[in-house]
Amino acid sequence: MQRVSYVRSFNTWVPYPYQNNISVLPVAQQIACIEGMIDAQEERIRAKDTPQTFDQWIIRMMGKGLADLFMRPYNFKVWAYPTTAMQCKWLGERVAAPSLKLVVSNTLQRKTAGNWGPNATFKFPAYGGTGGIWKAVAKTLPKEKLQFNKKVVSVDGPGHKVHLDDGGSIEYKHLISTMAVDYLVENLKVDNGDAALHKKMLAATKEGLLFSSTHVIGIGIRGELPPRIGDKCWLYFPEDDCPFYRATVFSNYSPNNCPQADVKLKTIQYADPSTGKPSGEAEGGPYWSLMMEVSESDAKPVNAATLLADTIKGCVATELCKGTDQIVSLYHRKFVQGYPTPSLGRDAALADLLPPLQEKWDILSRGRFGSWKYEVGNQDHSFELGVEAVDRALYGSPEITLDSPDYVNGRRNTERRLK
Numbered sequence: 001m002q003r004v005s006y007v008r009s010f011n012t013w014v015p016y017p018y019q020n021n022i023s024v025l026p027v028a029q030q031i032a033c034i035e036g037m038i039d040a041q042e043e044r045i046r047a048k049d050t051p052q053t054f055d056q057w058i059i060r061m062m063g064k065g066l067a068d069l070f071m072r073p074y075n076f077k078v079w080a081y082p083t084t085a086m087q088c089k090w091l092g093e094r095v096a097a098p099s100l101k102l103v104v105s106n107t108l109q110r111k112t113a114g115n116w117g118p119n120a121t122f123k124f125p126a127y128g129g130t131g132g133i134w135k136a137v138a139k140t141l142p143k144e145k146l147q148f149n150k151k152v153v154s155v156d157g158p159g160h161k162v163h164l165d166d167g168g169s170i171e172y173k174h175l176i177s178t179m180a181v182d183y184l185v186e187n188l189k190v191d192n193g194d195a196a197l198h199k200k201m202l203a204a205t206k207e208g209l210l211f212s213s214t215h216v217i218g219i220g221i222r223g224e225l226p227p228r229i230g231d232k233c234w235l236y237f238p239e240d241d242c243p244f245y246r247a248t249v250f251s252n253y254s255p256n257n258c259p260q261a262d263v264k265l266k267t268i269q270y271a272d273p274s275t276g277k278p279s280g281e282a283e284g285g286p287y288w289s290l291m292m293e294v295s296e297s298d299a300k301p302v303n304a305a306t307l308l309a310d311t312i313k314g315c316v317a318t319e320l321c322k323g324t325d326q327i328v329s330l331y332h333r334k335f336v337q338g339y340p341t342p343s344l345g346r347d348a349a350l351a352d353l354l355p356p357l358q359e360k361w362d363i364l365s366r367g368r369f370g371s372w373k374y375e376v377g378n379q380d381h382s383f384e385l386g387v388e389a390v391d392r393a394l395y396g397s398p399e400i401t402l403d404s405p406d407y408v409n410g411r412r413n414t415e416r417r418l419k
């Protein structure tokens with residue numbers, strides 16, 4: 001599929017990446033962006049230090065105009081922490097500042113720039129959504145080695161044994177764990193001689209690691225896909241007219257992501273409930289669907305009781321839906337650990353956690369929350385983390401994805417660009 005991605009800004013759709021397409025914004029905002037970029041360019045020439053926080057990085061690379069219009073509000077909505085509380089090393093050394101020449105020339109010519117980045121095209125399973133990939137992978141594995149619906153309640157490090165909630169246990173030589181590393185450390189049993197080390201590790205998880213929760217909200221709608229949505233894939237929302245930071249037109253990824261037109265469903269509500277009360281009769285389709293994501297943390301609380309209604313209201317406010325749209329399906333799930341935050345204390349904390357787990361107790365804690373590195377925390381990364389952890393356990397091979405995120409992300413982008 002071709003990525004068709006926009007940012008909702010000033011009541012219009014700005015093609016992604018935002019900075020290359022400011023020609024569609026009002027002139028005052030175009031000026032703010034260009035002035036900011038000029039200041040940033042001068043600052044980059046003058047500066048002797050390197051930025052430490054994400055906020056400093058944004059100002060240095062993009063300038064204040066783009067920071068205030070897009071980068072700061074959008075990133076607060078995504079991460080649920082202010083950009084000043086985040087580090088910038090996770091972005092990698094290869095992220096280039098936007099081209100001032102391109103931005104100015106696009107703006108003067110009222111042009112918009114095309115696709116960019118590692119996922120300008122992407123594949124998606126025809127059936128079963130994203131999980132379809134991993135269910136297909138699981139089918140290739142020996143069934144007798146798989147156990148489901150059991151929880152690890154503790155790990156006996158010195159005894160090399162994992163204890164489960166059903167009273168069972170599994171002995172290990174090398175343990176590759178995708179449990180969140182904070183849970184793992186909290187439930188790790190160690191010898192008395194390692195009590196001080198364990199205490200330090202517990203402190204590292206509590207003081208150094210931050211995460212945000214993610215609410216995923218799905219809305220199924222009756223009707224033809226409106227032309228205003230067209231082939232849009234995913235959309236970014238930096239402004240405060242909706243609680244979500246991203247919306248995905250999930251039915252555009254596969255016709256099997258929503259019911260076929262002959263399926264009859266009742267209308268639950270109109271997008272704007274003041275439109276009226278639905279008849280209660282089950283009717284046919286066609287159908288289309290949206291998936292929204294909302295972040296939450298102590299720094300950005302969410303009212304769970306009103307979130308669904310607020311999200312639907314946000315869909316109407318941002319023209320994803322019309323008030324008269326018939327909603328036939330609603331879904332809301334909270335992932336308590338949604339995003340591992342690249343916080344200021346993260347790398348020091350991980351240095352206190354991952355090496356001793358491995359050296360002392362043969363535990364390779366890997367994956368999105370196992371190794372807590374957002375920059376190598378997507379599905380493809382997490383899969384590679386697992387493959388490389390096995391190679392390390394069996395052959396002592398180095399782990400490139402864990403130790404060199406900048407390299408693997410850069411290499412992947414280069415490979416994509418060469419195609």
Ligand SMILES: Cc1cc2nc3c(=O)[nH]c(=O)nc-3n(C[C@H](O)[C@H](O)[C@H](O)COP(=O)(O)OP(=O)(O)OC[C@H]3O[C@@H](n4cnc5c(N)ncnc54)[C@H](O)[C@@H]3O)c2cc1C
Nearest residue numbers: 150151152178179180214335338367368377378379380382
């Ligand atoms: C809102 C959202 C959107 C995302 N969008 C994308 C995207 O567009 N593209 C992309 O590539 N990635 C995306 N991701 C990331 C993707 O979900 C992760 O990369 C992937 O799930 C990480 O795999 P993992 O195996 O490391 O961790 P997980 O998928 O979290 O798996 C860890 C497993 O360990 C189990 N577990 C934890 N504790 C215990 C315990 N005590 N006992 C037994 N089992 C336990 C959990 O139940 C879980 O099954 C998104 C994530 C979120 C939250």
